[in-house]
Each structure stands twice: as structure tokens, then as C-alpha cells.
Amino acid sequence: MRKILAMLLACGMMCGMLAGCGGNGGGSDAPATDGGNAAADAGDSGGSENMTLIMSQRDEFLSELESAAVNAAKELGVNLTTQDANSDTSRMLQYIETAKNAGEKAIIINMVDPATAQQCVESAGDMKVVFVNRYPTDPSVLNENAVYVGSDEMTSGKFQGEFLVDYFKAQGKTDIKYILLNGILGQTSTENRTLSFEKAMADGGINIELASGALAADYDRATAMDMISPLVDTVEYDCIVSNNDAMALGAIEAMKSKGLDPKAIPIVGIDASTDGREAVKSGELAMSVYQNPFGQGEGALRAALNMINGKPINEGTSFDLDETGNIVWVPFEPVTIDNVADYD
16 A cells, blocks of 8 residues: 555656556567656657666666656656666666767666766766766765765665664563675675664664674565575574565575574565565565655656756655755665555
């Protein structure tokens, strides 16, 4: 229900400017071309804008983000081409060059490596740049011509930690051991999700100790399953903390393959993906943190169009700007058995 309400709210805001929602799912490299004259109505362009969205890869979350951008493009009259960099920075930069050479005025980039933000800006030339979902390692690249739309990763791990503080305090435990499933090492999102979890545990008076070395499973379900399998029945641990749902689900599968009950300990993730929400409902995933792919996808498309038309980048959304005016924050939300149905 929460997703449906959010999407209806977004449609309501659009109707004041244009019309309702539509589009196809992620995964196409072909342009979305049925935009009509909505771009002309929305600004000074005098016709539809051509724009490119570059995806670093296509997992469940990012595919939903891509689909939301495609839907918003159709609604706003933008001819949007989506490209998959397949985790290849060189390919990503090539797509930026292609868009620039085609005369596009703005580009949306879900970076393969957030450390390449400056390279992206330089490759873009005079194009406006919207980074989405993956925050630049060096935020000084953000200005009136290069902005960010995404969620504050320092709140995601915080929600995980606060949940586990309450869980272990109810058991009278203040010292715990945990297995940590990291995402992609070196990424700001990975570091901040872990740091904010650790800080929340310390602030809540829980002493934490790694049961093994942190596992870098690259946000991938199968990789996480393979990496954690040798540990689930050989080391002592009180919980499993994962930087996303996909890796948490890999841990659940690993436990089941060893005849262990994943409900016996709290396993926590981030994203509240479709599979993640089902695991919360079953009790196998103790909680997740909702990251809004629809808000990020639509928000990025709107930010790009707003930049072209000289408007505040969050215009047409319900999301807040940071103090610089160069970041649109799409909030995280904790999801437990008590409220998971709201996100269906």
C-alpha cells in the first residue's frame, strides 16, 4: 500500500502539470519515444528533450529505479534512452560521450564507481549531470550543473542498528557477535551503511564484535551465499547484518542449506525489495530499510528536466533539498513485520 500511495501522490503532482503515469520496465536500450509535447509544456525547450539514463547494472532495485525514470519520461515528454554499463566504467564514459555528441542537454548517471564522478562531469562537457543512487566519493563535484538524487546512507544503517539495539536489550544482552555482509568496498554507500549501523549500536549501549572478517559480497545474493556458507555453522554469532536485502537473502539460503533456521537469529537488510519484503513477512528477515527506487528514478528525471529549464531540482516532487540546493534527499524508512504490508 505504501508504494501504491507514493505512486498515486506522484501522479497527483504530475496531473497539475501534465497527465498520469505509464511506461515499461527496465532493461531496454531503446529510447522511450512516446512523450508527446509534455516537455514543451513543462519548460522553454519548445519540444521534447532527448536524454540518456546510464545504469551501472540491473539488479532488482536498480531495475525498479530505471522503470520509474522511464515512466516519468513518458509522462513529461522526454525521449529517454536507457543504457546498461554492465559494471564497466569505460562503457559508462562512452555512453556519456555518445549523449554529448548527440547534443543532449542533460544526462542521468548511476555510476559504476562513485570515485569517477569528476570524470563523468568532464566527459559530459556542457550537459547538465544528475547522479542518482550512488553518491559521489568527492561531493565537491556537485554544483548547479551536477547534482545528486538519492538517499542519505547514514540513516539506513542507523535504522538497522536501532532495531537490533531494541532486540538485544529486550533479551538483556549488551555484548554481541555478528557477521557483516558488505557491499562493494570503497563505495560511499557501503561505508556509510556500515558506519551508521556501528554508530547506532554504540549509541544504544550495545558492544559489537565481528564473528569473522567482514565479507565483501558486492551486493550480490549468490556471492553472499557462497561467502557466508562456511561460517554459518562454524562460528558463534548473534545476528547477521547486511548492506542490502539481496545479500541477506543469500545468507538465509546458506543457513537453510545447512539445516539451520534463519528465524533463530535476527538477519537485517536494506532496500525492502520485493523478495526482501516477502522474507520479512515470513520472519526469515527480521527487518529491512525501504529505499525508494520509484522516488529516486522519477526524482532524477525531474531534476534533469528542471536543470534544463532553470528550476529548483526538486520541483514536482515531495522531497527535500539539502542546504546547497544540489542534492535531493529521498528518505529511507524502516520496514518490520508490523508495517511491511504498507509497502506492497
